[in-house]
Amino acid sequence: MGSPFHEVPQQEISTINKPVRLMALKALNEPFQMRYTMMKASFLITLFVLFGLSAAGCANKEPSMFTLQDEHYQQIMERQKAGITPEAQAPVDLTHVMNNDEYEQLGDAHLQQGDFQTAKVQYEKVLQASPERIPARYKLAVIYLEKGVPQEAYHQFHQILEYDLNFAPAYEGMGRALLKMERDQEAEQEFQAALLYDAEMWTSNNYLGIVADRRHDHKEAIRLYEVALQKRTDDPSILNNLGMAYYLDTQYEEAARTFQHAIQVGGSIDKISNNLGLALTKLGHFDLAYEAYARGMDSAKAYNNVGVAFLEAGKFARASRCFEKAIETQPTFYEKAKENLSLSNRMLSKIPMVQQQTLIRREPACLSGEI
Numbered sequence: 001m002g003s004p005f006h007e008v009p010q011q012e013i014s015t016i017n018k019p020v021r022l023m024a025l026k027a028l029n030e031p032f033q034m035r036y037t038m039m040k041a042s043f044l045i046t047l048f049v050l051f052g053l054s055a056a057g058c059a060n061k062e063p064s065m066f067t068l069q070d071e072h073y074q075q076i077m078e079r080q081k082a083g084i085t086p087e088a089q090a091p092v093d094l095t096h097v098m099n100n101d102e103y104e105q106l107g108d109a110h111l112q113q114g115d116f117q118t119a120k121v122q123y124e125k126v127l128q129a130s131p132e133r134i135p136a137r138y139k140l141a142v143i144y145l146e147k148g149v150p151q152e153a154y155h156q157f158h159q160i161l162e163y164d165l166n167f168a169p170a171y172e173g174m175g176r177a178l179l180k181m182e183r184d185q186e187a188e189q190e191f192q193a194a195l196l197y198d199a200e201m202w203t204s205n206n207y208l209g210i211v212a213d214r215r216h217d218h219k220e221a222i223r224l225y226e227v228a229l230q231k232r233t234d235d236p237s238i239l240n241n242l243g244m245a246y247y248l249d250t251q252y253e254e255a256a257r258t259f260q261h262a263i264q265v266g267g268s269i270d271k272i273s274n275n276l277g278l279a280l281t282k283l284g285h286f287d288l289a290y291e292a293y294a295r296g297m298d299s300a301k302a303y304n305n306v307g308v309a310f311l312e313a314g315k316f317a318r319a320s321r322c323f324e325k326a327i328e329t330q331p332t333f334y335e336k337a338k339e340n341l342s343l344s345n346r347m348l349s350k351i352p353m354v355q356q357q358t359l360i361r362r363e364p365a366c367l368s369g370e371i
Helices: 010-029 033-043 071-081 100-112 116-129 134-146 150-160 168-180 184-197 202-214 218-231 236-248 252-264 269-282 286-296 299-312 316-329 335-349 353-362
Strands: 049-051 066-068
Touching (some): 100 116, 100 134, 134 150, 150 168, 168 184, 202 236, 269 299, 299 335
16 A cells, blocks of 8 residues: 655755755854744654664665664554553544644644644644644654655655754754665755754764765764764663664674663663674674573574574584574574574585584584573
8 A cells, every 4th residue: 555645756856955955054154043942942852763783784775774763753653552552632622613723732642642644634734824833844744754755754844944944953854854765965965954053963963873874984973973972971872873883893892882881871672782682793702692682582583693693603503503492482483593594504514524513512502501
């Protein structure tokens, strides 16, 4: 089923971006900070980027390691999946004709409940009557991002600049949309513009780090994440991104220390523990890696991940033991572990029989503490 949202044609985005860039740079010296700060404080949602690594590794296109999502909305969606009732909202009387403020409040209530489509309808009612209302348009743009329609999100963020050329979150929003469209160079320009208007906007430094990582400039990414940490000390999402940059730069000890720090300050256990496990396997600490994996996933998947690490390290006998353990542990049939077990056994069979037997005797179990 296609998206219910209308997508802006690709050529429209590329043509409207250039004049805004020129106007924005010319307007840098205009007075705006007080007005912008008041508006931003009234509704701006804090953005977090958590950045994990899949077993397949890094690619030029946006891999699964990037989760470009507002933490606020992510929490709402997680509550819905868990069957937890969202926060109670004050009842809204729909028997009278509502004004724009009430429509926007109703949209906010639906947004809090994770009902993006109904919230979208309310914000569109507000903007039909008052297209200059930046808070409603910003939230509408974020909904388009959440619904996977980055072209329309870009269009909505861009329209904000028609009413306030100095509004830094709009530039960052355009950058986020472009990043989802894999137009990294243009996205980088928008994040830089956001920082010109608000030098304290740590989220833009964070996104710039992601852009640098995606072009494999991991040392620059490390620098950018460290700048973001100066503005947002001990933020677990930035620490996780920094740890991944260290990992991709093969600085595995620094990566492991950074992931541990991120967990200590309250970072996502599943994502960051998985990343910590990856770093520990690179350091040869397979038992500790299993413990890290097991904190963020079930034990079968943890055994499978350690098995993959042994496979990559050429330790085929131990890899096979780990995959067997994963299949034994999983209550239901674990297809991925079975495929990996078949692969590790094939690799083991290529070794001369005497060496095979020696390896099996030396490595009878997946983890050193097991019999």
